[in-house]
Amino acid sequence: MNTADGPLAGKTVIDLTTALAGPYATLLLASLGARVIKVENPSRGGDSSRNNSPYVTADGLQMRRSAPDDMSVSMMARGRGKESITLNLKHPESRGVFFDLVRNADIVVENFSAGVTRRLGIDYAAVQQVNPRIVYTSISGFGAQGVPGEGKAMDTIIQALSGVMMTAGEPGDAPIRFGLPIGDLVAPLFAVIGTLAAVMDAEATGEGQHVDVSMLGSLTSLVACEPFDALESVGFPLRTGAVVPRLAPFGTFQTTDGWFAICAPTDQFAEGTLAAMGSGDLVDDPRFSSRDARVTHAEELHGMIADWAAPRSSAEVLSALERHGVPAAPVRDTATAVRDDIVTSRREVVPLVHPRYGHLEGLYGSGLPVVFSRSSADLSRPAPGLGEHTADILGGLLGYDDERVDALRRDGVL
Template sequence: MTANQARPLQGIRVLDLTVALAGPYGSMMLGGMGAEVIRVEAPGGGDIARTNPPFVGDHGIHFGQREGHDVSLTILNRARNKKSITLDLKSEQGRELFMRLAEASDVVIENFSEGTTAKLGVDYEQVRLRNPRIVYASVKAMGEPSAFPGLKGMDIIVQALSGLMEVTGYADGPPTRCGLPIADLVAPMYAVNGILAALIHRGRTGEGQRVQVSMLDCLASWVAEEHFDVLVREGYPSRNGNFHDRLAPFGVYPTQDGHVAIVAFQPDWMRGLLESIGQPALLDDPRFSSRGPRMRNAGALNEIICGWTSRRSTAAVVSDLLDKRGVPCAPVRKPDEVLHDQRLHDSGALMTLSHPQAGPVDAVGMGLPIRFSATPSQFDQPAMALGGANDEIYGGLLKLSPHELRALREAGIV
């Protein structure tokens, strides 16, 4: 990036009160797009994610006890493009310093447990009294007020309540958790959308507002996309494993050395698939001649396809279907293959993480998979040590004297 290239959100200041993943991923996205993100953490401890193994330090990557210059890989990944300050929000002085920062900011984003910001005196109602233009975003597990009061909103809990778990896995197996913390990742993306929309609204009207996002709402809205209410009512199982019967043939099939994903619901793709397996006459079979009957007889069709793929290598299946006939088909790649795909690093979707002192480490982190034609964006600033920006923010932005800052440190406020 050259000196004259501004980022999309340059000039926007964000006060970040988030912890774990459901909020920090959102504030990191804002930082990658150019916002100045000031991450507020408790003195002496900070985000609980700082204690997540594995750690990186003087002894490389390890899963032992954190010591010395060790930093959690979690923090190296999620705390990039943020300025870390410490602040005791439970103290009167701490709350006042926060309010002064809020007066000089555009956005507050938080994902504390329900009622916490009100107890601390830093909720939207209090903040907007000091800054009516503030965009105040809250990410909660089950909304606020919660329909499940007292229940901690961990990702697996939200997956269970959303119905997503019940539609994931095989019909004859148990409900299955998604392999990634999908609720923790989806909710902050919706929050960022809401923040950007609220900033546009403020640009037109001068009005700030509160943006509320529920992890449960986000996942439930996704479950509704597939009309499971209608499918189950008509006798279809809610779980189809690696297959999607409404679009049969559509699924993951075994090969001699792995698995392939095949999509062939379009007429020309179906014809190419059946020619490949040597059974073009199945096009005239009333069970498979059109999409409606194929949905009812997806199991029988998948068995035929599995019989063919399981006798061939992954490369041979891809060659027969994709290369020769244009049928969508791809190998099922292992995570390590994906994380070391140079094309994904070149695109910026993935990137090597850096330790704030030691530099690059042997670990891959999330990139920012958004490209702008005129304004660069990326997570290119390494995670800061806890309180690493205290002098810059308190001394520079709030104009506190060295004596005042020293007194705050001695009192445990920062």
Template sequence: MNAAQQRPLEGITVLDLTTALAGPYATLMLAGLGARVIKIENPSNPDTMRNNAPYLGRDGVTLQKAHDDDLSLSLLERGRNKLGVTLNLKSDEGRALFLDLARHADAIVENFSAGTADRLGIGYADVAKVNPKLVYTSISGFGADELGGQNRAMDTIVQALSGLMMTSGNVGEAPVRVGIPIGDLSAPLYATIGTLAALMQAQRTGEGQHVDVSLLGALTSVVACEQSDVMERIGRSTRTGNTLTRLAPFGVFAAVDGHVAICAPTDKFSSALFDAMGQPELGTDERFRTRDQRVRHADELHRMVEAWTSTVTTQAVVDVLSELGVPCGEVRTPGEAVRDPRILRRGETTRLEHPTYGAIDDVVVTGLPIRMSRAWTGFDRPAPQLGEHNQAIYAELLGLSDEQLVELSGRRVI
């Protein structure tokens, strides 16, 4: 990619009211696509992720902050390519300044608890009065319309309520939490898609709208793609463990030195797998001759596959199956996976640098896994310090003087 190329969202301004992970990840995607994302934080109570361990500083990565310029990896990762301002939205002057900013914006993204933005006087109805074309995206635990009862959500809560925890693991075992915050990462992807679609509609019609995405809805929608409850009704457990019986042979199998994933659901793939196993006759065995029969005898088939893989190395399995065209891959650690040269070259992951000390430790974080032939996408600016761009944004967009900024700062409005 060429940084001199135009960026897809150049000219789009987004006000970022988000904190923690789900919201900042959505605005990170928009920033990586070229939008001018202005991260707004309370000067006295900034985004909590600024205090998330681990930290990166002059000593490299540490679990506890030792120096004033040690910065949270969460901030360094999710704050890239954003501008940072401070603003006290609980004050009358702060709300007025925010609405002034909204007049110059194309979109707002927030992830307050449902109803909070309205109580602050900065909800969709408030900003639509000053900028009818503005797109207002809310990311919440259970939806912007769920104003009563339970309306706060953490990723683990959403994993539990979505049914996801009862799809992983084996029958009879305790629920299994997915190791990454998949709810906090899936909802912002839907929010980004919704924001972009609403921006396109606003450009066409001149009218903005409220985009409403919930963590529970997003993750439950993903869970529903697999129709686990239907499988349960026809005698299959919702718990799939390391294999997927409805696509047998399909799963993760032990090898001499690790584990390997093999996906051979079609007749062509399964026949090639049987050849690799040294048992080509299984292709005509009545138990495994057709796809439905392989599903019917999945447990037996998977035991036979592992009886073979457990006698050879992962590399040997991958080599022979790759030669035969069977989808397969070794099970890698996260550290190995994110440093795959192909992934780094494409910018799908990237090495993180401290804004002052540079590349002082080997830290690899998320990139932007979207490449375009006529536009540049990705991250080339570090996360902002708290209020770093106050002067630039308030002077440029709102025309405030240096004296006004000093006065507002002294009264903790900004």
């Protein structure tokens, strides 16, 4: 393998996903060097992300399309590094084309609702018969077994069911929906982990397998990382707002011109916090001299920090904490955060590029937040137009001649 290649160079992924959870998983696989062939439904305008406002147009960012080349920001972000082929999977003749793709692939990723792939005749059982080495990854709301009723899995529904909405805010507050679609983003991370593990196993055994990841299980497993029930049973409230009493001093506090976060649960960091506030004499105070004592008196300690910070600027507060070795940072807005030189230089955040109009100033997307010492990770290739690579894939990869491709188009397969 060329050292400039990604670690998945030579692997081919058939991408049956749409919206966010599935496309983010295949985006990660593309960034790792896999060839990702995105299969899109021509009768529905392809991936639903193609129809998410706003759009990058020749006149900049607009709420509506004005020309065929205009592309949604969502697709520009999620479609990078992929090839697009149109295929109407509801057409009986599409299965032959799909299975030809599978014969030339290592991985299939889909995020249909549970049971849809079986009804279409393209589920793991069918695909395994065509390519026993295939790793078939399913991302769904509740798992391959499905749930009674509709079982629609939107991010907000998953956040509601997982309990995560009740972990932020003050006691008594209404449920708080995370602004980041965390349910849609956590599941694909686990899906990629499972996919790569299954690929390694397939290389060792010659047998693929079904990788089944649920959005609900992924997010709930993270909620379970914190023993909220146990904490409540000993008196720690589930929702603690801007602070975390059991780790005092810990939380976010306001200054004259913004907010800052502090994380100082150890004796050393707590002593530094008191010293930064000019209260070094309280280091030996029984209320603050040990971790358990500080937790017991967390409300008092956090009140002292709030009172100290309130009349001061963020720069003054952070400078004092930094001088005393206390972990602290400003609370930044998203525009500032994505322009940080550290993350942009490491290509953890990268500019989004329209395939025709180029980069629109201020438009950024996620990179791969992994830096390899030898391999490369790349998402510089812009998202494809709908069906842009159909002829190339059918002719180049599958060996179909022009007559056959034309016939498939006429019949509504493509």
